[in-house]
Amino acid sequence: MTYAVDSFDTLPRLPSWVTSRRAETSETVAFLSGAALSHLHLVVERPDVPQSLLRERLALRAAEACVMRSGRSERAGELRDAVGFLQPGDTPGPAGEVYFNWRRAAERPVSVKTLHRALPTVSREQIAVWLDAGQGDPVGRSSAVLETVLAETPRAEATAQILADATLAQALGWNHLVPLLSARLKRGDLRKRGEDLRLSCHRSLIATSAEATLLAADLARRSARLKTVAPKLRAKGAGVALELFLSRDAVAPAALTSPGPGADMSDRAARRFCDRLVELGVVRELTGRDSFRIYGL
Structure with a gap:
């Protein structure tokens, strides 16, 4: 689709x-x-x-x-x-x-x-x-x-x-x-x-x-834009991570590091993945902080 x-x-x-x-x-x-x-x-x-x-x-x-x-x-x-x-x-x-x-x-x-x-x-x-x-x-x-x-x-x-x-x-x-x-x-x-x-x-x-x-x-606009960049994301667990962003108001990188509902990424990979989504303009960092950051559509 x-x-x-x-x-x-x-x-x-x-x-x-x-x-x-x-x-x-x-x-x-x-x-x-x-x-x-x-x-x-x-x-x-x-x-x-x-x-x-x-x-x-x-x-x-x-x-x-x-x-x-x-x-x-x-x-x-x-x-x-x-x-x-x-x-x-x-x-x-x-x-x-x-x-x-x-x-x-x-x-x-x-x-x-x-x-x-x-x-x-x-x-x-x-x-x-x-x-x-x-x-x-x-x-x-x-x-x-x-x-x-x-x-x-x-x-x-x-x-x-x-x-x-x-x-x-x-x-x-x-x-x-x-x-x-x-x-x-x-x-x-x-x-x-x-x-x-x-x-x-x-x-x-x-x-x-x-x-x-x-x-x-x-x-709806933001989710459609996020889905258009999905083919560009090669990180392990990227698909699961995107589903989290499409269902949660805010996502901390730590949420991507666990198996099951998370994407099973490493801490570093999770942070880099979130920052990559910000660079692509499909996700926002919601806190304005340099650490303990939270991301969302």
């Missing part, structure tokens, strides 16, 4: 009237939210979009928003560091744990089992009960789950938002959780209830659906 570098141009674009129109009434907000989600549904079905990578990058945004609302200072770079250099037995810290949970929730098909893996301190039975808390349309169900979890466990804001997005994905018939709600919700929104909370969720989804569509187009 061949991949055109400009294939992202064929992605459906969100009509400007969805994001430019000022929503004055609850009916208008719900209509625009539905239009945005319907459009995004086409995007998450596209084979030319690296879906795993899209979900990971949206998970990073969701985690950063959760951490900011909690009053912590960590931002995307620190969250990447907290997770990217974990060794067996290490803990990522409170902020890193939030990102770790979002990633785990989005990397496998959405289910009670997947969510328990992402939220091990919450029992499977409790997760199942919370997922059934909402009724009606997808956003109504999602906001009801968000409200229910926060009412019972007010400090579990990240857990509530993960379960709300899981409910939304299930209601829309998506196989995986796509992190959407959290990125645009405000701290005050999480204290709302009923119709006020639903309106905040609708407004958040209008914005995040537009952002996710733009991100998907960018990642």
Whole structure:
């Protein structure tokens, strides 16, 4: 199969009237939210979009928003560091744990089992009960789950938002959780209830659906460009390494040195391979550091 570098141009674009129109009434907000989600549904079905990578990058945004609302200072770079250099037995810290949970929730098909893996301190039975808390349309169900979890466990804001997005994905018939709600919700929104909370969720989804569509187009372009250079790469394990870049938000060279999911390269070869991809213009170094570097599309 061949991949055109400009294939992202064929992605459906969100009509400007969805994001430019000022929503004055609850009916208008719900209509625009539905239009945005319907459009995004086409995007998450596209084979030319690296879906795993899209979900990971949206998970990073969701985690950063959760951490900011909690009053912590960590931002995307620190969250990447907290997770990217974990060794067996290490803990990522409170902020890193939030990102770790979002990633785990989005990397496998959405289910009670997947969510328990992402939220091990919450029992499977409790997760199942919370997922059934909402009724009606997808956003109504999602906001009801968000409200229910926060009412019972007010400090579990990240857990509530993960379960709300899981409910939304299930209601829309998506196989995986796509992190959407959290990125645009405000701290005050999480204290709302009923119709006020639903309106905040609708407004958040209008914005995040537009952002996710733009991100998907960018990642489709970058992934197509990466695939065009694949024949030029002769390093051992190059194919496996490229798959890691197409599925992960960020890759440390150490991730390429292990057998199995890694490319089984030497430390030196892994660093040289990552720098070669930067030279070819298909991968970026994300930290700006001279050491402990992390790379990604």
